[in-house]
Amino acid sequence: MDSRSRLQGRVALVTGAAKRLGRHVALRLANEGSDIAVPYGKSEAEACALVKEIEAQADAPERFERT
Numbered sequence: 001m002d003s004r005s006r007l008q009g010r011v012a013l014v015t016g017a018a019k020r021l022g023r024h025v026a027l028r029l030a031n032e033g034s035d036i037a038v039p040y041g042k043s044e045a046e047a048c049a050l051v052k053e054i055e056a057q058a059d060a061p062e063r064f065e066r067t
Contacts (some may be wrong), residue, residue, distance in 0.1 A: 018043035
């Protein structure tokens with residue numbers, strides 16, 4: 001099993017994914033095949049940048065604005 005298919009078909013909701021450690025976790029999970037949900041509050045620009053980075057190398061993640 002290659003690392004890309006390890007989490008294929010799984011969805012990860014990574015809180016704090018827009019910045020720092022959460023961002024690294026989201027990238028790692030995406031690299032291992034997981035679909036990523038990127039919630040954000042005040043970090044919209046960072047969340048959008050992360051989504052674009054993941055889209056460039058994996059399936060499209062979803063963004064959720066915290067209300």
